[in-house]
Amino acid sequence: xxxxxxxxxxxxxxxxxxxxxALQEQSVQVLxxxxxxxxxxxxxQIFKQNYVKHILVRHEQGAVHAAEGYARSTGKVGxxxxxxxxxxxxAVTGLTDALMDSVPLVCLTGQVPTHLIGNDAFQEADxxxxxxxxxKHNYLVKDVNDLSRVLHEAxxxxxxxxxxxxxxxxxxxxxxxxxAYTTAPRGINRxxxxxxxPVTIPDRKKIDVAVDLFLEAKKPLFYTGGGxxxxxxxASKTLTxxxxxxxxxxxxxxxxxxxxxxSSENWLGMVGMHGTYEANMAMHDCDLMxxxxxxxxxxxxxxxxxxxxxxxxxHIDIDASSINKNVIVDLPxxxxxxxxxxxxxxxxxxxxxxxxxxxxxxxxxKISKWKSKDCLKFSQVDQVIKPQFAIKxxxxxxxxxxxxITTEVGQHQMWAAQFYRFDKPNRWMTxxxxxxxxxxxxxxxxxxxxxxxxxxxxIAGEASILMNIQELSTIVQYRLPVKLxxxxxxxxxxxxxxxxxxxxxxxxxxxxxxxxDFVKLAEAYGMKGMRVEKAENVDEAIVEMISTKGPVIxxxxxxxxxxxxxxxxxxxxxxxxxxxxxxxxxxxVSEEGMVLx
Amino acid sequence: MSSNLYEGSIPxxxxxxxxxxxxxxxxxxxxxxxVLARVVGxxxxxxxxxxSLTVSEIDKNSQLSRINLVTxxxxxxxxxxxxxxxxxxxxxxxxxxxxxxxSVSRELALVRVDVKDDLIDELFKISxxxxxxxxxxxxxxxxxxxxxxxxxxxxFIELVSQIGSCEISRTGxxxxxxxxxx
Numbered sequence: 196x197x198x199x200x201x202x203x204x205x206x207x208x209x210x211x212x213x214x215x216x217a218l219q220e221q222s223v224q225v226l227x228x229x230x231x232x233x234x235x236x237x238x239x240q241i242f243k244q245n246y247v248k249h250i251l252v253r254h255e256q257g258a259v260h261a262a263e264g265y266a267r268s269t270g271k272v273g274x275x276x277x278x279x280x281x282x283x284x285x286a287v288t289g290l291t292d293a294l295m296d297s298v299p300l301v302c303l304t305g306q307v308p309t310h311l312i313g314n315d316a317f318q319e320a321d322x323x324x325x326x327x328x329x330x331k332h333n334y335l336v337k338d339v340n341d342l343s344r345v346l347h348e349a350x351x352x353x354x355x356x357x358x359x360x361x362x363x364x365x366x367x368x369x370x371x372x373x374x375a376y377t378t379a380p381r382g383i384n385r386x387x388x389x390x391x392x393p394v395t396i397p398d399r400k401k402i403d404v405a406v407d408l409f410l411e412a413k414k415p416l417f418y419t420g421g422g423x424x425x426x427x428x429x430a431s432k433t434l435t436x437x438x439x440x441x442x443x444x445x446x447x448x449x450x451x452x453x454x455x456x457x458s459s460e461n462w463l464g465m466v467g468m469h470g471t472y473e474a475n476m477a478m479h480d481c482d483l484m485x486x487x488x489x490x491x492x493x494x495x496x497x498x499x500x501x502x503x504x505x506x507x508x509x510h511i512d513i514d515a516s517s518i519n520k521n522v523i524v525d526l527p528x529x530x531x532x533x534x535x536x537x538x539x540x541x542x543x544x545x546x547x548x549x550x551x552x553x554x555x556x557x558x559x560x561k562i563s564k565w566k567s568k569d570c571l572k573f574s575q576v577d578q579v580i581k582p583q584f585a586i587k588x589x590x591x592x593x594x595x596x597x598x599x600i601t602t603e604v605g606q607h608q609m610w611a612a613q614f615y616r617f618d619k620p621n622r623w624m625t626x627x628x629x630x631x632x633x634x635x636x637x638x639x640x641x642x643x644x645x646x647x648x649x650x651x652x653x654i655a656g657e658a659s660i661l662m663n664i665q666e667l668s669t670i671v672q673y674r675l676p677v678k679l680x681x682x683x684x685x686x687x688x689x690x691x692x693x694x695x696x697x698x699x700x701x702x703x704x705x706x707x708x709x710x711x712d713f714v715k716l717a718e719a720y721g722m723k724g725m726r727v728e729k730a731e732n733v734d735e736a737i738v739e740m741i742s743t744k745g746p747v748i749x750x751x752x753x754x755x756x757x758x759x760x761x762x763x764x765x766x767x768x769x770x771x772x773x774x775x776x777x778x779x780x781x782x783x784v785s786e787e788g789m790v791l792x
Numbered sequence: 793m794s795s796n797l798y799e800g801s802i803p804x805x806x807x808x809x810x811x812x813x814x815x816x817x818x819x820x821x822x823x824x825x826x827v828l829a830r831v832v833g834x835x836x837x838x839x840x841x842x843x844s845l846t847v848s849e850i851d852k853n854s855q856l857s858r859i860n861l862v863t864x865x866x867x868x869x870x871x872x873x874x875x876x877x878x879x880x881x882x883x884x885x886x887x888x889x890x891x892x893x894x895s896v897s898r899e900l901a902l903v904r905v906d907v908k909d910d911l912i913d914e915l916f917k918i919s920x921x922x923x924x925x926x927x928x929x930x931x932x933x934x935x936x937x938x939x940x941x942x943x944x945x946x947x948f949i950e951l952v953s954q955i956g957s958c959e960i961s962r963t964g965x966x967x968x969x970x971x972x973x974x
Contacts, residue, residue: 323826324826324829327826327829327830327833328833328837331881332880332881333826335825335826352881356879357879389822389884390822390881390882390883390884391881393879398800400796400799400800401800401801404796404797404799408797507797514875514879515875515878515879516872516875516876516878516879518875519802519807519868519871519872520872520875523804523807523808523868524804525797525798525804526797526801527801
């Protein structure tokens with residue numbers, strides 16, 4: 196069978212009509228974009244139809260982050276449309292962010308007409324060249340008759356295997372030419388591609404070996420990541436069941452938060468640089484580490500030489516290149532997390548009947564000793580608001596609602612990860628891999644569009660939010676009731692913290708003078724602005740924010756010098772955590788550590 | 793049970809070995825625009841070595857190209873390279889010829905030697921030993937064609953460069969497994 200007869204040819208349309216028809220066939224309801232010369236024919240077609248709703252952002256980076264928020268909160272592919280040249284280059288940060296955090300996106304970029312490509316034409320950029328390393332795949336469509344096939348393939352590639360962003364570059368003549376529309380492959384061909392067919396079904400023999408290790412382990416630990424969430428809500432349900440059945444402790448990466456309910460007994464909190472003491476000590480001391488859909492990122496492992504020295508490691512991942520990349524494992528299992536979890540549970544039920552399992556009492560005793568350190572403690576004494584207190588109160592006052600949290604990047608992000616607790620997947624949207632300041636505001640608007648009834652809150656820092664502050668205008672235009680909870684310490688807090696710990700307290704350029712008045716700024720955009728400066732008023736302010744129907748900025752003025760603890764200093768191991776400011780002089784950061792980011 | 797733990801995968805001990813190996817890897821790809829840039833960009837972006845690289849279409853009807861490359865690294869790096877190549881969308885197949893079993897590799901070089909009259913006999917003697925052809929000549933300049941393994945070509949070049957000044961053009965290696973893919 197050739198590629199051609201997998202599709203059926205339907206009718207002749209112009210390129211722009213083909214684009215819109217393909218989007219409709221792919222069930223795209225929301226499109227984030229910004230017009231320009233090269234994409235005018237597509238915008239003309241958008242004008243003539245009602246199926247796809249176009250959201251006009253204020254900057255192309257915002258469009259991509261909004262699509263990321265939409266994708267991560269709904270499990271659908273996020274779609275972006277930008278023009279050629281600066282439209283495409285502005286999208287690059289968002290695309291890289293989506294690549295690092297495995298977010299399925301299709302980004303359509305305008306391009307100068309094919310006969311001008313390479314001539315340095317107005318608003319020309321080598322978009323496929325520029326985006327090649329920051330996308331999962333990209334295409335330049337040179338013939339309108341390839342257009343529908345390429346678009347359908349782009350959606351397939353974006354959502355299959357380890358998800359990621361796909362760029363389709365569309366020269367203006369191609370979207371104006373007439374050509375044939377072909378439907379997406381259906382039925383059995385829907386999940387088959389001539390070259391790209393990721394392995395989803397794990398090797399059952401390896402699953403059985405894994406379960407044998409489960410039964411033998413005296414100090415087991417689940418370490419789960421964003422892969423469980425990307426695998427769909429069913430994976431999170433199966434994971435929860437598996438943890439309950441086995442009684443093993445579990446920790447998650449920043450990206451994995453919500454895949455297992457944080458209110459459960461077995462939950463140890465987040466792992467990594469600003470993870471909990473108990474999670475990191477358990478990673479260090481376990482004798483069996485079961486990694487599901489995480490990638491041994493440097494923020495998680497700390498110093499690789501000191502990383503979990505005495506454990507057997509199982510790694511389940513859909514991306515073969517994630518396995519044995521940073522940490523060498525004993526049992527690699529290639530496959531989709533959901534399928535693997537089903538198989539493990541099945542094997543566990545069979546094997547645990549036949550074989551005695553190890554007693555975990557002493558392991559749990561050890562863990563409760565670590566837990567008793569209460570590593571997230573902080574003291575809210577006077578009226579100066581501690582950032583941890585603000586986020587903890589936000590959690591307490593919103594936890595029973597349909598809440599979705601996005602963040603920017605920095606201290607507030609880590610505090611949000613520590614103090615906001617998630618019981619469901621797809622409720623936590625943060626820039627993990629790339630660490631993109633300016634992610635949270637546009638992401639929040641995308642989340643709100645995907646979840647119209649949800650309470651969407653961007654826990655932000657005052658420095659980060661300014662990086663995409665123009666999207667307030669988008670929020671207001673579409674009447675999106677997004678809440679922006681700015682943890683305002685006037686510093687780039689994480690930069691300041693590192694300067695304090697590593698650079699002798701020389702706060703080089705990390706203080707922002709002349710910040711805008713966020714209350715007036717909100718009002719200037721036509722939304723509600725509030726400020727809270729005293730601890731005793733925090734609850735009241737949060738309640739007012741969430742009970743306001745429209746969008747709100749709540750500027751929470753917090754302690755300027757608070758640091759984010761616990762912390763694994765650069766170059767240190769999991770068992771060398773700093774628990775608080777009193778710890779910091781004990782272990783100066785090594786020279787090797789200083790080089791690390 | 794631990795006996796079958798490492799069945800079907802590479803045991804950690806082998807990964808922990810820091811010895812560097814040179815491997816010849818063939819990548820079968822769709823012959824589409826940008827595919828070579830994807831492969832080369834992967835190597836430069838992730839800091840892997842390319843010691844040799846050849847590309848050519850091998851099947852006109854199905855538009856397939858074969859990229860042969862020689863790279864070096866520890867087992868961990870080599871496995872990572874193969875996994876990274878394998879996940880590129882236009883890649884059909886990644887074949888590690890070095891670890892897969894017997895294979896042959898060849899390279900072609902064109903070497904122009906500019907030589908003084910009194911050394912011509914010496915030059916011809918060497919070229920006869922290496923059974924290379926003269927494919928072009930000018931006054932006191934001879935262009936030799938030599939085909940063989942990389943080491944053989946290296947040896948020829950080293951010898952003739954002692955006789956006269958050389959300009960060298962090499963294809964890089966092409967390689968193939970001697971038995972049918974299982």
